[in-house]
Amino acid sequence: MVTPAGPGAVRADLEQVFRTAYPRVVAVAARVLGSRDEAEDVAQEVFLTFCRSSVPAGESAGWLSVAAAHTALNHLRSGRRRASREEAAGEPRNALSPDVADTVVAIEERRRVRAALARLPRKQAIALVLRHSGLSYTEVAAALDLSPGSVGTTVRRAESALRKELNRHASSH
Amino acid sequence: MRHPTDGTLRRLLDEPEGVADADREHVAGCPVCRSGLAGVQDDAAFAGAALRFEDAPDTDEGWRRLSAAVEAGESPPAGARSPRWRTTLGRPVVAVAAAVALLTGATAAAATDWLQIFRTEQIAPVTIRQADLLKIPDLSGYGEVRFTEQARIRQVADAAAARAASGLSVPEVARLPRGVSGDPEFHVGNRVSAEFTFSAEKAAKTAAATGQTLPPPPAGLDGSRFRLTAGPGVAAVWTQGRGMPALIVGRAVSPTAYSSGVPFATARDYLLSMSGLPEDVAAQLRTFTGDGRTLPVHVMAEELTSRPADVNGVPATVLTSRDEVLAAVVWVRDGVVTAVAGPLSGDEVLTVARGLRWER
CATH class of the missing domain: 1.10.10 (Arc Repressor Mutant, subunit A)
Structure with a gap:
């Protein structure tokens, strides 16, 4: 457990860290969940945990990204998504930019991406999301207790599995 | 290849x-x-x-x-999810515990619940008189030490098997030093790890036993757990049939420390204050603990000298025995420690190190 800063104490640097890190934390969760609204819920949970922790300020960005990825995957796997969020995933403002959406995934496919991520081994899913959120191999290695050399293998397996999952489902539809 | x-x-x-x-x-x-x-x-x-x-x-x-x-x-x-986050422990203790882990080795901890404190990326020698080494505390006097992954070292058939077993490639030696010939034997070791839980009560008893009073531990340190891992590792050893190695080229994933607790600076300063190290050595240690990426090599002044060098642009440390019988060069890159050592001169091990072929 992260050591509490003190009984009930909220860390003094919370707002500063929040304003710097919030967009990235939401983006990490949104890559898993495919929904900005739900990602914002996850970000709130993560910052609520962070605000009473003693994670050093210099390490907060990494900690928050990892916590966001884990918490978002927990949401996927525990099926705690609310029905309203299911709907929200389909709202236009949560959609991908049109050029990408046209060529790769439509909104319906976001749901399949979530399902595919939920089926990946945890370590692969986390490595994949963190890498595509811009964390370096060294940072991903640190988050997952891997050697930097094996991050490439883990990410590669995850990408290959993700594509197979999505193609399998695409062809069965 | x-x-x-x-x-x-x-x-x-x-x-x-x-x-x-x-x-x-x-x-x-x-x-x-x-x-x-x-x-x-x-x-x-x-x-x-x-x-x-x-x-x-x-x-x-x-x-x-x-x-x-x-x-x-x-x-x-x-x-x-609240990831267990990294905070670094006093480096002398990390070094000692990592060495202990390497030598002894123990149930798989919940690895995914821990995040890394640091991975060593540089090596800095700290010169300590041999007598001072004895004063570095045994961690068991300050809490509970539990080995979660035991050391198992075994010989394997060849470089490919060594790589498969350890995940680390073994570089080829472009030109063997004079007096060394033939093919090496390959040895691999699994990762070893230990968990250390700080206990204020135990620490107080240990201090009392040496007639000292323990300063009050910083908030949160009591009960904080630290996990230290080292390896896996691999070594190519040329023995020349003489039993003693003529040349060793070894690589290992750097010692890494993980923590569930208190901030690095707090734990470091507290542990340094009771480490028994002479103040000048403690001060020297503090100077390179800033980024948590430096592995101190304890050099016994009576036996070894050290000097900085570089291996193809990477900072390295050359250790030479005073009788000039043994030498080693050690460096760290991408979280992996590499060492070339043998009954050779400092220049010879450096030449081997610089000429390694990193083919896989």
């Missing part, structure tokens, strides 16, 4: 500087690998598009919501 792995090809896309020159060159000239790389690139681009998210959230609104929740004393729901 063997084709680089898919993982290496994947890293080539993102961080080519993290891939060995030999692998880069191989891929550039190998149609099979270039085709493989294209497939890897294709899947990476597909995943990138599938996971793309560009919709910026409203930070002000997010902050208002969080402020209200904090004000109301809300707790995160059970699904929120």
Whole structure:
């Protein structure tokens, strides 16, 4: 457990860290969940945990990204998504930019991406999301207790599995 | 040479500087690998598009919501994940414990619940008189030490088997030093790890036993757990049939420390204050604990001298025995410690180190 800063104490640097890190934390969760609204819920949970922790300020960005990825995957796997969020995933403002959406995934496919991520081994899913959120191999290695050399293998397996999952489902539809 | 792995090809896309020159060159000239790389690139681009998210959230609104929740004393729901985060322990203790872990070795800890404190990226020698080494405390006097992964070292058939078993490639020696010939034996060791739980009560008893009074531990240190890992590792050993190694080329994943607790500076300063180290050595240690990426090599002044060097641009440390019988060069790159050692001169081990061929 992260050591509490003190009984009930909220860390003094919370707002500063929040304003710097919030967009990235939401983006990490949104890559898993495919929904900005739900990602914002996850970000709130993560910052609520962070605000009473003693994670050093210099390490907060990494900690928050990892916590966001884990918490978002927990949401996927525990099926705690609310029905309203299911709907929200389909709202236009949560959609991908049109050029990408046209060529790769439509909104319906976001749901399949979530399902595919939920089926990946945890370590692969986390490595994949963190890498595509811009964390370096060294940072991903640190988050997952891997050697930097094996991050490439883990990410590669995850990408290959993700594509197979999505193609399998695409062809069965 | 063997084709680089898919993982290496994947890293080539993102961080080519993290891939060995030999692998880069191989891929550039190998149609099979270039085709493989294209497939890897294709899947990476597909995943990138599938996971793309560009919709910026409203930070002000997010902050208002969080402020209200904090004000109301809300707790995160059970699904929120709190990664155990890194904080660094006093380096002498880390060094000692990592060495202990290497020598002894113990149930798999819940690895995914721990995040890394640091991975060693440099090596700095600390000169300590031999008598002082005896004063470095045994960690068991300050809490509970439990080995979670035991050391198992075994010989394997060849470099390929060594790599398969350890995940680490073994570089080839371009030209063996004079007096060394033949093929090496390959040895691999698994990762070893130990968990240390600080106990204020035990520490107080240990201090009392030496007639000292323990300063009050900083908040949160009592009960804090630290996990230290080292390895896996691999070594190519030329023995010349004489029993004693004539040359060793070894690599190991750097000692790494993980913590569930208190901030680095707090733990470091507290542990240094009771380490029994002379003040000048403690001060020297403090100077390079800033980034948590330096592995101190304790040099016994009576027996070894050390000097800085470089191995193809990477800072390295050459250790030479005073009787000039043994020498070693040690450096760290990408979280892996590499050492070349033997009954050779400092210049000889450096020549071997600089001429290593990183083929896989």
